[in-house]
Amino acid sequence: MVLDRLVEALREGVRKVSINQTVLEHHSKALTYHKASTPDVVVFPKSEEELVHVVNIAKQFKKPIVPFGIGTSVEGHIIPYHGGIVVDFSEMNEILSINPEDYTVTAQPGVTREQLNQALKKHGLFFPVDPGANATLGGMTATNASGTNAVKYGTMRQQVRKLRVVLASSEVINVGSAAAKTSAGFALKDLFIGSEGTLGMISEITLKVYGIEEYSAVAKLTFNSLQQASEKTQQILASGLKVSKMELVDAETIDIINEQSQLDLKVAHSLLIELTGSKEEVELDLSLLQSISENSTCELQFETDSLARAKLWQARHNAALSVAAANPGKGLMFTDVCVPLSKLTAAVMHARKVVDLHGIKASIIGHVGDGNFHVGFAIDQNDEEELALMHTINDQIVQFALEVGGTCTGEHGIGVGKKHFLRQEHSTTLEIMKGIKKLLDPDNMFSPGVLFDMD
Amino acid sequence: MVLDRLVEALREGVRKVSINQTVLEHHSKALTYHKASTPDVVVFPKSEEELVHVVNIAKQFKKPIVPFGIGTSVEGHIIPYHGGIVVDFSEMNEILSINPEDYTVTAQPGVTREQLNQALKKHGLFFPVDPGANATLGGMTATNASGTNAVKYGTMRQQVRKLRVVLASSEVINVGSAAAKTSAGFALKDLFIGSEGTLGMISEITLKVYGIEEYSAVAKLTFNSLQQASEKTQQILASGLKVSKMELVDAETIDIINEQSQLDLKVAHSLLIELTGSKEEVELDLSLLQSISENSTCELQFETDSLARAKLWQARHNAALSVAAANPGKGLMFTDVCVPLSKLTAAVMHARKVVDLHGIKASIIGHVGDGNFHVGFAIDQNDEEELALMHTINDQIVQFALEVGGTCTGEHGIGVGKKHFLRQEHSTTLEIMKGIKKLLDPDNMFSPGVLFDMD
Structure with a gap:
């Protein structure tokens, strides 16, 4: 049987190879509504050499390769729709060097962001990019992830200094x-x-890291209307106040978070703002924030207790998972548009109107300091009508974003769920992208069907 | 005659076309030692449509196209070694829109950075990237330029949001x-x-801009030895102090600046540091800087007078031109390595040793906050021995940088002068770069011979 021969050949160069049904199923799905599909086999390499071996065997057996970090993909990147070999990076999780003088770290792609921050802490350093989930650095690099700190520190693109990548040719290259x-x-x-994951497998990552901020404070602004919350975002940014986090969480989401995290937050449309720096700087910024919020429609509350602050951010980070937990057995959709700041309020209000018009219970949360927000809602992914409605809603939200100069994805990526939007947003360059794919991966071995289909 | 027909064909779609000898000569050279070479013709388009016309005619006549900003290239990118059509962007110099709410600006590529900052000023905004010369935004984008503010704001790569580009196929694409x-x-x-300039002609640029800093202060630290100055750089950065400029200017350069700019700066190895923010923030940073400098080998002096500060930065910006003015009729070399911060002192001291060993009078200046520095010296570019010596010195400085994990160019680019170093630094990916060039410019029309030679 071909599968037996494939497994045997993989085992010649990779220590851990699995065809256990539970393992295959674990590698058959993403976090959201996308339909599952099992791979032929899952490998757990520990080194670059093992990755090269996997590429050689995949070529020999004409099998696709799908790299897998920790499984927190939102757009289905990691689902092996064409079967083949899933490469699980969980055992390539060594931090190779921490270089405090250079403010850099070099790590294997399976290291998670929490693992990295734990190791950096004793050097007084931290890594700022924080998608909600405890994702791997490889996965975060592959999707140009960001999160709450991007408004101050930028996305993965601004942090990655250098990569080693195993190509389809089985050559290993250095870039950066x-x-x-x-x-x-x-x-x-x-x-x-x-x-x-479509151009090769990342085998090593060198990242920029930062000194831990001396002091931080959190302000919570609550509003009676979503429009006021969004307008205040624009007003605060226009004032020149330098925030390190600026998150919108609507009342619907606060309600879910309260329930799922056993919290007692005031149920209102909220802006969560973090300010960091020296104690004196932060205090200056707080008084500026106070003056911007005076005579206004919001209620301002400072959170100085560090435990309460940690709880608040934890709740924010878990918002997506809370929505999931509140809807057991359902498929989840999280839209991910990002628009120019001047268009933020219009885009948020349009999205709210769209879900209301369709009678859908939805959460709006987002990294609004960057103009990026998510509309999250649950559907029954086995019900064709619900699926169609979900696509209609997502489509309307994306079309609005594209019309005002925004993008269909701020941080989740295209995966398999947004290929039609990529075609639309980058209609003038899709053929160039395909040309580059063909140049680097002529047999369409890596993550086929992600980003675009090669015809 | 072919040239007559070429000029006539270009005139059918471009208002201003010149074969005036003075114009051709003006477009035959860069700022530095590279040998001159005149184009067949120079065009001055005003619009994207005219750029498309130029591409069509170039294809018809099988002529190369070399884009030209304002002529401040250091590595010979703009010298038309294969003749053909030079596209001078000086008349594509319109600022198309300033969007204060979005902190963005959209401009034609011929706009210079000083022109842009003049226009931004009335909105309380500024654009931070500042190579010494008053370069064009197109040229700065094409070389990923940076300068003194990069340590705080990053390079062009961090500022460019969106580009329109005219390709060899004469299609116009949007990217970003x-x-x-x-x-x-x-x-x-x-x-x-x-x-x-090797992949197409940029026709429109959307850039991120920033609110003008409320307050700034400049500190000048002077040292008896270059090593002390460089070590202090590393010490200050390790302290976590956030500088917005951090420039090393060695005593030799201060001497030249004094002479050329009629200044009276203390002739000593100097670190020029700028701190920006609110008045209170800057004062806190200044006292931190003072405490780092106590009991140390340097002399610390604050420059609070804004005129004196402006003069100081102007002198720093003009350092390269001062070296040129001090050596009339000579060819100039500016090395441009960038190394990890932990290797900065070793790299600077190695470079000093190299020029001393060869008995060369050289200036060392640099954006040391990023680990980037330049060794500048003059030679007679018509003397083969002097040229060979120059290449030897540059080679030794680059080899050291590459050995410690650095790059052969921090900001000037490869041009025609560093192709052998690109081959060495990116030996594993040069063929991929050529593949991408071939994909986008199959006939090698744009800036042939820049970056690498297509065989």
Whole structure:
């Protein structure tokens, strides 16, 4: 049987190879509504050499390869719709070096962000990119992830200095530089950041890290209307106040968070703002924030207790999971548009109107300091009508974003769920993207069907 | 005659076309030692449509196209070594829109950074990227330029949101997004940033801009030895102090600046540091800087007078031009390595040793907050021995940088002068770069011979 021969051949170079049904099923789905599909086999490499072996065997057996971090994909990138080999990076999780003088760290792609921050802490350092989930650095690089700190620190793209990548040719390449900047040739490093596993497998990542902020404070602004909350976002940013987090959580989501996390937050449309720096700087910023909020429609409350603050951010980070927990057995949709700041309020209000018109119970949360927000709701993914409605809602929200100069995805990526939007948003360059894919992966081995279909 | 027909064909779609000898000569050279070479013709388009026309005619006549901003290239990118058509962007210099709410601006590529900042000022905004010269935004994008503010704000790569580009196929594409972040498909925008004119002609640029800092202060630290100055750089950055500029200017350069700019700066190895923020923040940072500098080998002096500060930065910006003015008729070399911060002192001291060993009078200046520095010296570019010596010195400085994990160019780009270093630094990916060039410009029409030679 081919599968037996495939497994045997993989075992010649990879220590851990599994065809256990539970393992296959664990690697058959993403976090959201996308339909499951099992791989032929899952491998757990520990080294770059093992990755190279996997590529050689995949070529020999003409099997696709789908890289898998920790399984928190929102857009179905990691579902092996064409079967083949899933490469689970959980055992490539070593932090190779921490370089405090250079403010950099080099790690294997299976390291998670929490694991990294734990190790950095004793050097007084931290890594800012924080998608809600405890994702792997490889997965975060592959989707150009961001999260709550992006408004101050930028996305993965601004942190990745250097990558090692195993190509379809089984060559291993270095892209980028350990130096803080470089102008040497085409920015191939940036091509791999956000390539969603379609161009090769990342085997090593060098990241920029930062000194832990001396002091931080959190302010919570609550509003009677979503429009006021969104308008205040624009007003605060226009004032020049430098926030390190700026999150919108609507009343519907606060309600779910309260229930799922046993909290007692005031149920209102809320802006959660974090300010960081020296104690004196933060206090100056807080008084500026206070003056912007005076005579206004919101209620301002400072959260100085560190435990209460941690709880609040934990609740924010778990918002998506809370929505999931509140809807057991259902499929989840999280839209992910990002618009120019001047269009934020219009986009948020349009999205609210769309879900209301369709009678859908939805949560609106987002990294509004960057103009990025998510509309989350649950559907029965086995009901064709509900699926169709979900696509209609997502489509209307994306069309509005594209019309005002925004993008269909701020941080989740295209995966398999947004290919039609990529075609629309980058209609003038889709053929170039396919040309690059063909150049680097002529047999369409890596994550086929992600981003676009090769015809 | 072919030239007559070429000129006539270009005139059918471009208002201003010149074969005036003075114009051709003006477009035959860069700022530095590279040998001159005149184009067949220079065009001055005013619009994207005219750029498309130029591409069509170039294809018809099988002539290369070399984009030209304002002529401040250091590595010879703009010298038409294969003749053909130079496209001078000086008349595509309109600022199309300033969007204060979005903190963005959209401009034609011929706009210079000083012109942009003049226009932004009345909105309380500024654009931070400042290579010494008053370069164009198109040229700065094409080389991923940076300068003194990069340590705080990043390079061009961090500022460019969106580009329109005219391709060799004469198609016009959009890359990037007006939104603050996007994860939609391959980062083609980043491919064009730093492509040095080899992949197409940029016709429109959308950039991130920033609120003018409320307050700034400048500190000058002077040292008896270059090593102390460089070590202090590392010490200050390790302290976590957030600088907005951090420039090393060695005693030799201060001497030249004094002479050329009629200044009276203390002739000593100097670190020029700028701190920006609110008045209170800056004062806190200044006292931190003072405490780091106590009991140390340097002399610390604050410059609070804004005129004196402006003069100081002007002198720093003009350092390269001062070196040029001090050596009339000579060819200039500016090395441009960038190394991890922990290797900065070793790299600077190695460079000093190299020029001393060869008995060369050289200036060392640099954006040391990023680990980037330049060694500048003059040679007679018509003397083969002096040219060979120059290449030897540059080679030794670059080899050291590459050995410690750095890059051969932090901000000047590869051009025609560093192709052998690109081959070495990116030996594993040079063929991929050529593949991308071939995909986008199959006939090698744009800036042939820049970055690498297509065989």
